[in-house]
Amino acid sequence: MAKPKTWTAHRDAVRIVPLHYPKPGYSIDQLATAQSVAGSNDPYDGKLHFATANAHLSYRGGPLLTRPQVQVVYWGGTWQSSASAQSLMHGLDQFFRDILVSPLMDQLAEYSVGAKRMGHGKFIGSLVRSDHAPQGSVTDSAVRSQLQRWIKAAALAKTGAQTLYFIFLEPGIISIMGGSRSCQNYCGYHNAAGRMYYALMPYPSCAGCLGGMSVLDALTATSSHELCEAITDPVPGTGWYDDNNGEIGDICAWQFRKLGAHTVQLEWSNAQRRCV
Ligand SMILES: [Zn+2]
Structure with a gap:
């Protein structure tokens, strides 16, 4: 049967x-304490440019992850065989363990809606899977299919209303989504397949995704971006969104701070009208 015609145009x-482009000329510490450049609107002048104060997220009525339960998958055989991968996985696990009960979660309270009160989440755990590990590249639909396979086989936590899967790719694997590629167009993304919410984080192996940081810092920074977006807008465009500036993390992309030992990205605050 032919698919029924739909007249709803989804942007x-x-x-x-x-x-990160152009190449960063600032350290994380400088970024954390920098002031916005007053009176300059040339984005290529080599100075820091902070989000315009007219950015504003509005709620579109979709689901929110008020108590995000994060399950991490390190996908690919080299996660298991490499010694440096062990310390990277350890660092990332610790990041999720800490971040989901951190002030960063409290900060999102302003995006509570009615009975949907933003609160702390939980790190379910992580595991390495090498089955159907991508060779060369992996499309978003292949990621979804594999996630569904793992869930069906009970390898991963069952999908609940608050479940968020984070998948980390091994070095050398390019992520492809909607005609865009990791390290050419993006450094990670989050998405939804029905009520299955997930984020895909390629290994940052280009200057544009490392932003002058270590691999761990680059991954926690970009993961915090995707985490906050998956919380406030799990089905992209249906939660808290700004038609001109995108999601909560997009407005503040590549502005960082330290949260305990972890590098995290600043997030847009409607209430304070700035990145915090
Ligand atoms: Zn984003």
Whole structure:
């Protein structure tokens, strides 16, 4: 049977971490304490440019992850065989363990809606899977299919209303989504397949996704971007969204701070009209 015609035009919502471009000329510490450049609107002048104060997220009525339950998958055989991968996985696990009960979650309270009160989440755990590991590249639909396979086989936590899967790719694997590619167009994304919410984080192996940081810092920074977006806009474009500036993290992309030991990205605050 032919698919029924639908007249609802869905704009492709922003759901990615964009590449850092041009190359960063600032350290994380400088970025954390920098002031916005007053009176300059030339984005190529080599100075820091902060989000315009007229950015504003509005709620579109969709689901929110008020108590995000994060399950991490390290996908590919080299996660298991490499010694440096062990410390990277350890660092990322610790990041999720800490971040989901951190002030960063409290900060999102202003995006509570009615009975949907933003609160702390939980790190379910992580595991390495090498089955159907991508070779060369992996499309978004292949990611979804594999997630569904794992869930069906009970390898992963069952999908609940608050479940968020984070998949980390091994080095050398390019992610492809909607004609865009990791390290060319983006550094990670989050998405939804029905009520299955997930984020895909390629290994940052280009300057545009490392932004002058270590691999761990680059991954926690971009993961915090996707985490906050998956919380406030799990089905891209249907939660808290700004038609001109995208999701909560897009407005503040590549502005960082330290949260405990972890590098995280600033997030847009409607209430304070700035990145915090
Ligand atoms: Zn984003």
